[in-house]
Amino acid sequence: MQKIRTISLCGLLFVTSFSSQAITPIDTKENPNQGWGGSVGIGLEGESGTKDEQEYAANLILRHVKEQRTALLLSNYNYAETNDVKDEDDLFVHGRWTENNFFRPMLDWELFAQYQYDKFDDLSSRELLGSGVRWRFEDKSDEGKLYTSLGAGGFFEHEESDSQNEENNNWRGNFYAKWVWDRADAFPYTLYGQLYLQPVLDDLGDLRATGSGGIKFGITEALALHLEAEVEYDSEPFEEAEETNWEYAIKLSYSFD
Incomplete structure (x- = not known):
């Protein structure tokens, strides 16, 4: 019965769940095992007749842990066509290297690089x-486990407009909070979220x-x-872009931790 329910749910999701997939992946594995691990999702959606539509999405979380060091890769790609006209094409790739307990217990050092584009x-x-730097906190009880991270730092950024001959080079601050709640009862689930604030350092009104x-x-173990x-909010976007964008998704993941 469980197998039938799982197969039915998987089929339904692959038909309906990939119409919006631009959301940045969140790694919910707070205490990963040593070695390689991560998760992957691939999906497609199509429609033919009055309207011909094809949508494709792929996302990846790849992680390698060796003692106190973690290398993490987050990636998400989306492509869509309607009546043979491309109407979605975006890529996000984020790499991060973390040295846990670098300054003192639960206080880590992070180095990261990122590339992305969004044609629309x-x-x-x-x-x-x-x-x-990143501060980590853990709170465990009979109901579950709460993992919280607070980060502060900065980065140099170069971005180019797709429609205008315009480029921006900025130094931005990077402040974030992340939380993962693993519920441990007869109906377990994981609740997670993150918030990033990234102001330009010499113009705090320019905020992303x-x-x-x-x-x-969980459907099965994997x-x-x-x-x-x-x-997403950008107080000073390029001319053809909106200040605020919303995304939503219902998706499947396969974990190989």
Whole structure:
């Protein structure tokens, strides 16, 4: 019965769940095992007849842990066509190296690099390189485990407009909070979220902010169902872009931790 329910749910999700997938992946594994681990999701959606539509999405979390050091790769790609006209094309790649307990217990050092583009949000490319510190907190009880991280640092950023001959080079601060709640009862689930604030250091009114979160339900030991949402805000976007963008998703993940 459990196998039938799982197969049915997987089929339903692959038909319906990938219409919006631009949400930045969140690594919910707070105490990963040594060695390689992560998760992957691949999906497609199509429609033919009055409207021909194809949508494709792929996301990846890849992690390697060796003693106190963690190398993490987050990636998300989305592509869509309607009546043979491309109407979605965006890529996000984020790499991070973390040395846990670098300064003192639960106080870590991070180094990160990122590349992204979004052809339909007037972003030809954005590259950044930065560093910072991270504080980690754990709270365990009979109901579950709460993991919280607070980060502070900065990065250099270069971005180019897709429609205008315009480039920006900025030094930005990077302040974030992340939380993961693992519920441990007869109906376990994981609730997670993160918030980033990234002001330009010499113009604090130029602010970029991102908030995202979701809930994850285990289907099998490796498969999980995610319900997620994300909002992005940029106080000074390129001319053809909106200040605020919302995304939502219902998706499957396969974990190989």
